Amino acid sequence: MPAHLLTIGDLSARTGVAVSAIRFYEERGLVTPHRTAAGHRRYLRSDIRRISFVKIAQELGFPLDRIATQLARLPQNRTPTRADWTRISRGFREDIDERIAGLTRLRDTLDGCIGCGCLSLKRCALYNKRDWAGEDGPGPRFLMGERRT
């Protein structure tokens, strides 16, 4: 077998992602391996990166379908070019920035909360800002920014 093609076991070993998970990712359209005559999957070396990317983004809280949407912009069956990566990165960067902003707001709020001690319902700014809710409608929006639909 050509040295540049990987079996599903190889890919699993290289990425640390279970074989069953890789097959599952294929079902969800995250990777599209070639098949041998016998029907065995064969992956490109670039799929190692692809799978790693999925795993990382996923652990950071992005749902698979969102990741799939981003990865769909990368070419299957060839090494991504600079332009390919630029495209996929743009969308993801925004998501990442939003998430970082949300976490930062939560952290700062926690800090502020420690500062004021929340000893008084009447004086705590957080408490009085519609009980932690946003300006428009119910729910804890003001810390979150808009929901990522």
Added chain:
Amino acid sequence: MPAHLLTIGDLSARTGVAVSAIRFYEERGLVTPHRTAAGHRRYLRSDIRRISFVKIAQELGFPLDRIATQLARLPQNRTPTRADWTRISRGFREDIDERIAGLTRLRDTLDGCIGCGCLSLKRCALYNKRDWAGEDGPGPRFLMGERRT
């Protein structure tokens, strides 16, 4: 009924969290309301904040049991004091900082990737660093730091 006690419907309206979800949170030990003689739940005003906190942390990617562990350090049935909030915040801040760091690393890596264009398997540093994997063992660890177990 005393003005300071809220029904589950009130709490739902104030937090934007569904009544069924609030009952579910109780099952998981995230809130512990009082009961009326008839068995109806009655919440403290501070539970609004509690629920909001759960929702926010949860949307930022923390699993309920982790949030429960943190919230367990806050007192039920009385308004949290400065010391209470300080305790709960310490643990959470570390988690949040870790998450921000992970996201930042991912973002920077993406940027670096755009820079190099990944045109050459031989030249791309990311590509050659064990195919995006860490120094020790398989899996996409080097971007993640240690797994939060």
Added chain:
DNA sequence: CTAATTTCTCAAGTTAACTTGAGATCAAGG
């Protein structure tokens, strides 16, 4: 060539975090 791995497909089970539905009770307005 034989035995041990690996892989294949397909169906079903698992965990988290809820929602939905059924049947009954409780509370508030007219």
Added chain:
DNA sequence: CCTTGATCTCAAGTTAACTTGAGAAATTAG
């Protein structure tokens, strides 16, 4: 008092993201 609308409990269904298991074929090691 009577009728909505809230609430209650408990069981079962739902979605995401996988894992596990069964039975069979393909590959690899010795």
